[in-house]
Amino acid sequence: MNTSINYLDVFCQRLKAARLAKGLSQKSLGILAGIDEFVASTRINRYEKGVHQASIDVAQQLANALEVPLAYFYMVDDELADLTLSWSKLSDEEKDKIFAFIKNKSS
Numbered sequence: 001m002n003t004s005i006n007y008l009d010v011f012c013q014r015l016k017a018a019r020l021a022k023g024l025s026q027k028s029l030g031i032l033a034g035i036d037e038f039v040a041s042t043r044i045n046r047y048e049k050g051v052h053q054a055s056i057d058v059a060q061q062l063a064n065a066l067e068v069p070l071a072y073f074y075m076v077d078d079e080l081a082d083l084t085l086s087w088s089k090l091s092d093e094e095k096d097k098i099f100a101f102i103k104n105k106s107s
Helices: 007-022 026-032 040-049 056-066 070-074 078-088 092-106
Strands: none
Touching (some): 007 026, 007 040, 007 070, 056 070, 070 078
């Protein structure tokens, strides 16, 4: 039984989900990420379809444009990915409280 994980598929799915959640077209996302407007739509489409793989630098630009942590694109576990998105939107004070709670529970 082959249980290997295709991280390219994970990246493609998360990229598209984050883009749609922001209500952006492929072209708009590409432009926000610093891709030339004449090829922006095609490049994002190819990343979402897995035709081309984004370099880590491009993935970081996409994450910045979508306001998601870079790690979100590569997390296989959906719950952990959702938790990471939620975590990134919390204030430092909220993060400190949650971290202290978790640390206390795991001790």
